[in-house]
Amino acid sequence: MAGTPVQVTGTVLTTRRVDAYHALTVVAPGIAERHRPGHFVSVAVGGPGTSMITRRAFTVHDVKPDYGGTVELVFTVRGPGTAWLAERRARDTLNLVGPLGRPFPLPRDPVHCVLVGDEYGAAVLFPVADALMERGCRVDFLLGGASADRVFGAMRARRMAATTTLTTEDGSLGLRGKVTDALPSVIADTRADAVYACGPMDTLRAVTAVAMEFDIPVQVAVEESMACGIGVCMTCVLPVIGDDGVTRMVRACADGPVFRGERVRFEDVGTIPFDALGAPGGGARHAG
Numbered sequence: 001m002a003g004t005p006v007q008v009t010g011t012v013l014t015t016r017r018v019d020a021y022h023a024l025t026v027v028a029p030g031i032a033e034r035h036r037p038g039h040f041v042s043v044a045v046g047g048p049g050t051s052m053i054t055r056r057a058f059t060v061h062d063v064k065p066d067y068g069g070t071v072e073l074v075f076t077v078r079g080p081g082t083a084w085l086a087e088r089r090a091r092d093t094l095n096l097v098g099p100l101g102r103p104f105p106l107p108r109d110p111v112h113c114v115l116v117g118d119e120y121g122a123a124v125l126f127p128v129a130d131a132l133m134e135r136g137c138r139v140d141f142l143l144g145g146a147s148a149d150r151v152f153g154a155m156r157a158r159r160m161a162a163t164t165t166l167t168t169e170d171g172s173l174g175l176r177g178k179v180t181d182a183l184p185s186v187i188a189d190t191r192a193d194a195v196y197a198c199g200p201m202d203t204l205r206a207v208t209a210v211a212m213e214f215d216i217p218v219q220v221a222v223e224e225s226m227a228c229g230i231g232v233c234m235t236c237v238l239p240v241i242g243d244d245g246v247t248r249m250v251r252a253c254a255d256g257p258v259f260r261g262e263r264v265r266f267e268d269v270g271t272i273p274f275d276a277l278g279a280p281g282g283g284a285r286h287a288g
Contacts, residue, residue, distance in 0.1 A: 005100055005230075006030040012092045013070055019149035021120050022086045023061065024094075025072045031098040032069025035060055037106075037127035038221055038258045041071065041098030042229035045081040055097070056081045057226040057253070059124035059198070071098075074123040074152065100229050101257050104128050104196060104219055110136035111193035114186055115161075116179050116207050118199025119145045122152040124221055128196055129160060138162050140190045142182060148173035163190065180206035187214050197261070199223065201269055208261030218261035224252035231255075239265040239273050247276040 010028035017023075031041060040059045046052035062072040077083050088094065107113075113132050115125045122143050129139045141157035144167035151173055157164040166174025167182050175182055180203065187195070187210070197207045198221040211218035224236040231254030240250045241263045249272060250256070265273060272279050 004034055005098055006034070007095065007097045010071075010094050010096050012088050012090055012094060013067065015089055018074065018152065021074050021076050021150075021152060022082075023072055023074045024085070024088060025062075025070050026094055026096065027067045027069070028071050028096055028098075029068035031096060032063050032065075032071050035063050035071065035099045035127075036103035037131050038101065038103035038124060039099030040101050040124075040229070040253075040257065041073070041096050042100060042226070043073070043085065044095040045084050047084070050084075052081050052084070054081075054227045055229055056085065057100070057229050059121075059221065059257075060099070061123035061126060063127065071096075074120050076120055097229065101253055102255065104131075104221070104258050106131055106135060107137065107194065110138075112138045112140070112190055113194050113196060114140050114142060114183070114190060114192040116142045116183060116195060116197040116199070116203075117144075117152065118179050118197075118203040119150050120152050121197075121199035121203075121221070121223060122157075124198050125196060126153060126156060126160075129157075133160070138190070140186060140192070141165070142167070142179050142186050144168060144174075144179035144182075146170065178206075179203065180210060183207060183210045184213070187211075187216070192216060194218070195261075197221070201266060204261065204264070205266035208264070208266065212262055219258055220261045220264065221257045222252050222259065222264065224257070226253045229253050239268045239271075239276055241265065247273055249276055249278075 010026040013025045042055035058073040141161045141164040145151040195218040204220040226236045227233045236252040237249040
């Protein structure tokens with residue numbers, strides 16, 4: 001049953017502002033019991049009869065057993081869909097599908113893990129941290145954002161992690177700079193064995209480069225725009241290198257959103273590389 005998606009009509013339990021972000025806790029038992037760290041849900045927005053027919057994808061920040069199972073979603077307003085969602089109140093209902101995607105793989109043995117979250121991308125890392133700590137892993141957080149109000153989860157990270165490092169681009173909280181500026185020293189100081197990360201593509205690209213310099217594995221949850229969330233519409237494809245060394249255009253929703261960082265061709269995201277399998281003018285010749 002774990003991971004098998006279901007469609008549910010969930011009741012909004014609570015709404016809150018978390019600095020620059022919105023958080024909604026929704027009663028969704030079928031989704032909560034199937035959720036694993038890194039899964040996401042898709043939410044219908046706009047209400048009955050809306051012209052906004054595509055769903056919006058959100059990672060899950062928290063899962064609790066209350067009321068049979070609740071999930072908390074954290075997001076920022078980016079357009080009419082998320083603006084509508086931000087106006088929901090307790091006792092409103094939402095149509096959700098989940099859990100979707102592939103979750104974060106967890107190490108078999110206790111290891112030292114650095115969790116890197118940029119802005120609200122950090123939300124998905126807290127269930128990961130809980131799961132890692134249950135396995136005896138050491139967890140260290142590195143969280144950042146453009147400004148203090150865009151750093152998500154600092155207090156919770158400080159309560160649960162061995163260390164928490166904060167960065168802001170304007171210097172209003174923690175170290176001035178980006179998370180990737182502080183990452184080399186955090187990896188060295190914590191003797192990290194692995195990195196888990198979520199945030200904008202530029203951040204994930206830089207995090208992956210640092211992890212590769214230290215020769216440690218890195219798992220990234222990509223933030224690609226998704227329309228269907230189930231692998232049908234092909235709007236969220238990105239080039240990823242497979243175990244056989246062949247680049248394929250894979251779906252972030254169904255084949256991800258978690259990938260090994262070194263396998264994602266970040267410099268080619270948004271394009272179809274000429275050497276990708278089946279690509280016009282080249283990829284088909286590399287089918288093997």
